Ligand SMILES: Nc1ncnc2c1ncn2[C@@H]1O[C@H](COP(=O)(O)OP(=O)(O)OP(=O)(O)O)[C@@H](O)[C@H]1O
């Protein structure tokens with residue numbers, strides 16, 4: 001290790017104030033300002049804090065100009081927070097530091113220099129819904145059946161190619177050389193669709209998220225002048241959450257790093273949770289070989305969590321085989337025991353959790369805002385929302401509002417997009433008959449067919465219709481007179497708005513667009529018009545910060561649309577003192593809360609059924625579990641339910657394998673000595689009991705169940721595994737008997753099913769068509785393994801999987 005070898009001497013006159021509040025290795029990382037630097041360290045060890053202090057140190061103590069620094073964060077929210085902290089350290093000089101996600105940084109570079117790689121500066125950024133629309137049209141042109149090749153699966157294959165900077169030709173070439181598990185034909189088909197999709201996006205002057213990275217990389221690779229400009233501009237580059245970058249992002253970081261090689265990357269391989277989005281943990285290894293003289297710093301002290309929480313999390317992550325073992329320690333107190341709670345149903349789980357949040361806030365030790373409930377999939381939030389509403393507990397649902405996905409917002413934004421970029425086909429299609437103006441599917445089809453025949457965009461074709469109408473000539477497209485008039489009117493309106501956009505600020509432009517297109521009137525006539533209008537006003541409020549787009553301002557309509565496109569679910573989230581947070585495990589990355597409750601600790605949910613086929617997938621799920629656990633500062637709860645209506649847990653659930661990996665000595669679980677259903681017992685956690693660790697044993701009644709569980713649940717390694725497993729199994733057996741006898745829910749008669757056979761073709765609503773590879777068990781327990789070309793090997797419970805025979 002070469003800690004701090006290349007940094008200049010810190011300024012004379014004693015340690016600068018900025019270094020106070022940092023431990024020794026953190027200080028070393030801050031002081032190593034020159035040359036490549038790799039900080040690899042566990043959760044809560046101050047990696048993000050080091051980045052902030054490093055910037056403050058460079059600007060405050062080393063005469064580095066703020067605009068020479070580029071800091072890349074994983075979300076816009078993280079960038080905002082970093083800027084706030086820097087503001088406190090630097091007294092507002094942080095404004096000139098460039099901060100943002102890779103995508104935001106790329107969008108900015110491309111607006112400025114994209115023309116040099118043939119990109120019109122008024123490009124639109126397509127979000128995932130837009131991408132799917134564009135892809136479906138491309139599939140139609142490529143004559144590829146969307147039933148056999150589910151668009152989402154094709155898109156994710158294309159995205160994987162882009163993430164390693166592979167274009168459609170390279171993908172096609174590679175198809176027959178690769179031993180891809182889905183087969184050459186599948187890759188070849190995807191490559192064909194990819195080509196049509198690339199062409200469509202280029203015609204529409206649109207980029208998807210991956211293109212932002214790919215095109216910026218191309219720009220910098222091919223244009224030495226622009227590259228040199230950026231080397232001149234950014235002297236220092238810092239990247240947080242480096243473990244979740246993909247190949248294209250790393251390549252980009254290298255291209256942006258000039259001969260000065262001042263590239264600082266910060267990450268934790270144990271928290272890599274985005275392989276499914278093509279993040280490549282190999283980037284850390286590449287960094288080490290690309291910069292062999294890099295200073296490497298590891299931070300060993302965790303400042304976030306209690307000893308118990310850290311011990312529990314460490315015990316889980318240590319079961320991963322593909323990892324470098326490193327120990328974190330903390331000087332924080334031992335803290336409360338980790339609480340396991342088993343509920344009977346998802347409603348019960350939510351009731352217990354929300355009750356517990358209320359109880360904690362009644363003790364005065366925590367506020368609602370200190371607590372977060374985390375879960376694997378968004379759908380799990382519903383039960384918690386219901387409970388919060390019932391009990392009057394305020395909550396913030398991260399990603400739940402999906403403001404920009406609301407219809408009225410999307411419509412308004414799409415109008416602005418078409419005004420900004422006339423070739424944006426996806427947005428035009430969305431608003432062409434919004435509000436209804438007599439341009440039904442058939443007329444639109446005629447329009448697009450005419451445009452395709454003549455090599456025009458739909459908007460150009462509409463202009464021809466408008467011109468013909470102005471000259472009183474016959475409409476060039478075969479549509480009704482009403483449709484022809486509507487097309488001509490819309491075309492004129494859009495052109496006028498485009499002209500107005502050069503002079504009007506975005507808020508005024510929005511007013512005019514809503515008025516001229518008839519959208520405002522239409523919206524107000526709806527039953528929920530008031531609510532929609534309020535949302536529009538909120539959008540208008542955001543638009544007020546953006547001026548006219550005509551005079552080349554960086555903060556005009558283009559910047560506004562960019563902000564709207566690049567916003568992520570977590571960006572809109574603000575913690576508040578009074579509100580409980582509901583958040584997915586993925587979104588919780590980088591955050592911390594005094595109290596964390598992880599719900600749905602069940603096989604099929606965590607690990608998720610989609611990610612249980614290979615060791616690598618399970619290890620990524622384990623890292624996700626680890627990320628969740630290490631968000632907790634003082635109290636950690638792990639919840640599961642015996643029953644869940646979620647298909648992949650199969651009705652009656654099994655405890656997550658990760659629960660079995662917990663050490664016995666940090667666990668507590670609430671008393672089970674009263675019958676379930678009595679609120680006081682099963683929902684009210686006895687605090688004195690929960691804080692005792694050692695006395696929650698596995699004696700007597702659980703012994704037998706524990707022995708039985710050993711064969712049923714596998715032979716987990718680790719100290720506490722057996723005991724925890726015994727307790728969980730014991731609880732399940734006991735509680736299930738009680739639950740079933742107390743409720744006696746009449747069983748729905750199952751329709752008679754004929755068993756599937758190996759080799760048979762089946763169709764799944766999400767995964768598309770696949771071939772049965774294996775069948776095990778029978779009746780309700782019949783499990784089938786199917787190879788879906790679009791989604792890989794899946795093991796499904798036939799009674800729940802909604803499979804159709806192909
Ligand atoms: N030297 C220190 N003294 C006191 N508190 C610290 C110190 N270093 C970090 N902290 C605090 O510890 C917590 C975790 O720090 P930070 O978020 O920077 O960790 P991290 O390594 O980035 O975590 P993650 O891997 O989860 O992103 C924060 O509340 C931070 O303020």
Ligand SMILES: [Mg+2]
Nearest residue numbers: 047048049590
């Ligand atoms: Mg961090």
